[in-house]
Amino acid sequence: MPSYALLVEYDGTGLVGWQRQPNGLSVQQVIEEAASHLNAGVAPLATASGRTDAGVHAEGQVVQLAVSAELPPVRLRAALDFHTRPHRIAIRGAAFAAEGWSPRFSAVQRHYRYRVLNRAAKPALEEGRVWHVPLPLDAGAMHAAAQLLLGRHDFSAYRAASCQAESPLRTLERLDVVRVGEEVQILASARSFLHHQVRNLVGTLHEVGLRRRPVEWPRAVLDGRDRRAGGQTAPPQGLTFLRVDFPEPPEWS
Template sequence: MRRRWALGVEYDGSGFSGWQRLNRPGQPERRNEPTVQAALEQALSFVAGEPVAVVCAGRTDAGVHAAAQVVHFDGPAQRDPRGWVLGTTSRLPASVCVNWCVPVADDFHARFSARARRYRYSILNRPVRPAMQRQYLSWVRPPLDATAMHEAAQYLLGEHDFSAFRTVHCQAPHARRDLQQVSVTRTGEVVTVDIQANAFLHHMVRNIVGSLLVVGQGERPGAWMAELLAGRDRALAGPTAPSAGLVFLGPLYPAQWQLPAEVTS
């Protein structure tokens, strides 16, 4: 017998070429291009005793981390959640672990069942680069006005065409997204951007942050963000912020799926 399982996966993306597998299932990874998906599928396949393919809630780029990536897969029903968690984690590199496993209904889908996704971007704002926690922080030397950045970010709330903040390589069929929450706060030397939307375009968060940094350094007024939205021209927006500092906090699902509280809303 088989059943569908959902996993909560945590990873440090520093040593990976992103989430998405760069090869066909069961084939060796491309040389020097490890991916989180390939590592996870290899570990799950060992525990299952058969090839396992996973579907994730949201793909992350090279160098991007995840606190609660959610995946689903179909595997042997006789395994228990504890076995999947401990067995899989034992076969994963130190930078990846499985935090929980839950049996789910056959119509659960890690991507399509999610109603929202959340990211956090952390910026160390001081004259000297970081030594500690540097893989989880972006670094900006000039002083940033976090209040101005927060006010500028509010122009992005709601459903819009986010073409100005998508990469030219984005494969999404359209650029309309519903940005549900966004905030910019400062705690000491760290400026944090928290953002939630129904879904994101390729590089959308990093491109938004890059434009907010322009505002934070006083080079543009907050209303410029509204102009960028209306113009739909990526070439007019700010640069893409580095991947360091970006963490996928995880998706949010309706309570009907009975997943852990960290991914339920």
């Protein structure tokens, strides 16, 4: 059975996240059910580079699945993009997956963007895509605080209680905070992230942005390894899974 890699975009609004859940529709379920049309009516198992939470979006999630239909990737892409309608899930690309390749374990870098709408007026065009913070944020202070978190650390202080990773050690390669018009955007890159790590980092940097806490505080939280000492978990809708790097990237059709 041919194994395929898929490049997937979705709006996470109203979905329970990547993973199948008993309480609602997941991206995984929509894609697996779409793929059943190419697999003799049986939904195959789909695995993904990142198990995004409910309400989190993706521009470049990478998914693997195998189906019995032996289609060129360009036709598989079109078929799955058709069968995922009317959901806001688009199959942007497809490729044959190499033997032993895994979207999860072969990934060497994951990139996320978090968007904060930092203005007095509520979101209208960007509702469901941003965290609305009406008080002015000092993006420069947030960026300075973020630079103190780079490198390999025990990120227990930024890890959800529900996190299933064996180790809290992660290497944060990039955590940039930039102002883009009315928005403050946080760009985070690492080989892998702990559950809620990006959202907990954003919620903690937010306290620095409001000048409730000094620039050094998020690093002190890190060193204390206590989740309860940090800021809130920023809401999911501001987060987008941008892309995944692989040593040998799939050639998308």
